[in-house]
Amino acid sequence: MPEGHTLHRLARDQSLAFAGRPVHVTSPQGRFAAGAALLDDRVLDEVTAHGKHLFACFGADILHVHLGLYGSYTAGTGTPPPPRGALRMRWQGEGPDGLGVWTDLRGATACEVLAAPEVDRILDRLGPDPLRPRSDGAVAHRRIAGSRTAIGALLMDQSVLAGVGNVYRAEILFRHGVSPFRPGRDVDAGTWAAMWADLVVLMRAGVRMGRIVTTRPEHRTRRGGAVRREDAHYVYRRTGLPCRVCATPVQTQVMVGRNLYWCPVCQAV
Template identity: 50%
Template sequence: MPEGHTLHRLATHFDKTFGGGAVRATSPQGRFSDGAARIDGRVLVESEAHGKHLFLGFDSGEWLRVHLGLYGAWTFGDVDGERHLGAPRAPGAERLELERDPDGFVVAPTPVGAVRARLINTGGWADLRGPSACEVITTDDKHAVQNRLGPDPLRSDADPDRAWRVISRSRTTIAALLMRQDVIAGVGNIYRAESLFRAGIDPLTPGRELGRERWEILWEDLSGLLRDGVRDGYIITTRPEDRPDPDAHPVPRPDTLYVCYRTGDPCRVCSSPIASSELAGRTLYWCPGCQP
């Protein structure tokens, strides 16, 4: 499941490539036909992310809310070809000669697969496949969704004290609390495990035993890691001194993570075998040596 940095990159990308212009909306799959009709021909005026939710605001006052879930993905097409956001174009791919209709909108290729929603403007198109949520909502509905979410470290309105009030009273493990979107929005399995490792926190520590100082360090580090993810397009959590080739940043390599997906491998810091177990339906990774 994409983590919060990806949704903020998507919001920025939509602002850049679709913002300020009219958008044609369809549902090639047919499951979003009514919603597509409500925003078809409308101008995209605002793009916003909160945690793992993407909100696209139109001049009608309505919003397209998308939650990608485990399988959702956006694919974008323009003169440089068709590609996923953040993924490099395939080597040798050729630029496209785009056709446009009499109104100047791009004539996009025939959709491939189950495309829930397709957005087209004068510069390209965007296809959405496999989301867990795709709906057109009012501003009040949008605020209701956001009110159920915890603070997003990537947003300027994030209030870490709101998350701390929940954590400091909870017997639930900090590892489980970090995955609750009503506590902190946008943190997924990778950022959860990697931030706890970097802070030297035992993931099974109850929230109320964490301590305010350790929480503030954890929040600050999480915020920095997420900002790096927005900038780089990749999740890179290892510090330069813990990489064999620190100058290779930011190209993704096997040494960009400390504990995730490394069960049994030696810790990059203390050489203890990385441990893993199931927690709330997800695999939790940690280092018993560095996170006692």
Template identity: 55%
Template sequence: MPEGHTVHRLAALHERMFRGRPVRVESPQGRFTDGARRLDGRVLDEAEAHGKHLLLRFDDDQVLHIHLGIYGTYSFGPLPAPAPTGAIRLRLVGDADYADLRGPNACDLLEPGEVKALRDRLGPDPLRPDADPELAWRRISRRITPIAVLLMDQTVVAGPGNIYRAEVLFRAGLDPRRPGRSLTRAEWDVLWADLAELMAEGVRTGRIDTVRPEHTPEAMGRPPRVDDHGGEVYVYRRAAAPCLICGTAVRTEIIAGRNLFWCPTCQPPR
């Protein structure tokens, strides 16, 4: 599932391609036909992301809500758009570009009250200027749930996924199995600031790089990481490999249904 920085990049791309202009909206697959009919020819006023949710607001205050989920993908290109092939749930066509959406977890129209309800149930997004880290801290500091689980809970913090949670916990030297309520406020402030910085860099570059300058392949004289996810990381998907800092074998276990990665030396139990 794409992490939050990817959805913010998608929002920016929609704004560059379609904002301020009428958009042709189609559902070649047929599963969004009624919604496409209501949006067709409307002007896109704004595209924004909150966590992993993409919100496209049109000039009649209709909001198209998209959540990619595990299988959702976007493709973009210049006009003329090719003939639709495969299960294209949504096609947007502007003056010069088109966008095709396949396989999303959600593609639906929301009423104003439903948009508010969605925002209210999501935690703060470190990439949004209106984010309130205090809200996340209140939810974390009262829970016995492991911090690794809480960082993946979109009602606590919206946007981080498996990679960011593993990496910020490593960079902070925190055992991922610690209960949320055992964190100090200073530890939480470090985590939030690091999330905001790393995710903003992900928006800028389109990849997740979490290693500090002294631990890059060039600085350490090591081969670059080869992985479908790309980017240089400390522990994510490096199970049994030596920690880049201490050499201890990176550990992994399944927690709350997801693979967790950490270094038992750099992230010792409290």
């Protein structure tokens, strides 16, 4: 499932390509036909993200998209390719440079037109998002500090913290030496404040680069230049490989339905 930095990057790119101009909206697959007809040829105000949700504002009507596990966007310029397969929604318009732009949505869990009160109900269910301006990490800590649930599970709960997924979960816990099995109530305010600040920096970098890189230069096998894929993470998908800090084999087990990765020495309980 895409993590929060991907959604914020999509919101930025879609706003740059389409905002302020009419958008031709269609549903070649047909599943979003009524919503597409409602939005077609209306001016897009902006696209924003909160956690793993996208909101495209067309006046009072707001298009809500949640990609889920299988959803994805593709985009391009000029004439789009002929529609094929389960193409849920297509946008076409004129970009800021006058050239044609388009984007296609496939496989999303949610693709629906909502009114503002319905959007508010979604937002009320979400925790603070490290990528949104003025988000308060202390709100997340109040929920964490009152829970006996393992912090590795709490970080995946979007009502606690919005936008963090499996990669950021594993990596932020490693970077701060926190066992994923530590109860939330045992994560003190100072530790959480440092984790939150680090998430803000890492996730902003993810928006900028379009990928997640969490390793520090001194822990990469090659210094300088672009970070290679095998050097990008400390523990995520490194089961059995030596920890970059202490050389202990990285371990894994399933937690809240996703594979969890950690170093048993650097992140001792």
